[in-house]
Amino acid sequence: MYVLDDSGTEVDEEVFSDILDSNTVPLSKRSLLQKRLCWDSDMASLLLLVYLLPPPPSGKKGAVKISTREAVDHVVKFHKEHSGPNQRRQPYILAVGTTRKHIHEFYIALDGDLLPCKGKSSLSAFDELFKAHYVFCISYDQALNGMYTFVQTTIYNIDVDHSHETPRVKDLRAKLLN
Structure with a gap:
């Protein structure tokens, strides 16, 4: 089943609960991660996807x-008060709120600027x-390439046949889609 999020994008409602419910993550690790x-x-x-598809070991392409x-x-940084972004080139979410579960503003931080999320x-x-x-034609952060490629091919269904998926991404996709 697909649902529309606030921006009107179709998102598979089951995909993330499937990850948590699957045998991919041991029960002990699931509760620790939560x-x-x-x-x-x-x-x-x-964010569980970052743990399931961790950064590659050093040495690859520097x-x-x-x-x-x-x-x-x-992927996301939390602040209790509005503050400026760091100067990283790769975009990330700046979440502002009283706690991580109670966020009242989201921004995309990019090149030292904050773009308010709609x-x-x-x-x-x-x-x-x-x-x-x-x-903005920005490549994925190397540390998050597996996560973003999974999201691209599994959730958004973009360039499924043309994207270079790591074996770990292929395996996770296969487990969720079968």
Whole structure:
């Protein structure tokens, strides 16, 4: 079943709950991840993809090895008060609110600028983040390439036959789609 998010984009409602419910993530790790992520269920499900498709080891194309926890910060950063973005080239979500589960503003941080998100949910903010890569012709962050490729091919169904998917991305897609 597909639903429309706040921005009018069709999103497969079941895909993220399928990830949490599948045997891909052990039960002990699932509860640990949910405690560690502390976001609303939509954002926690998206960030779970970073743990399921972690950053590649260092050494490939000069990539610097970062931890999965650090990679999560490349997707979304939380602030209790509005603050300026860092100067990273890759876009990320800046979430402003009282807690990670109670966000009242989302921004896309890009090249030192903050672009306010039109939608008010974490899912619509991620939708805008993903689309910012296409609008501004920005390649995916190397540490998040697996996650973004999975989202591109599995959720948005973009260039499924032409995208280079890692074996881990192919395996996760196959488990969810079969």
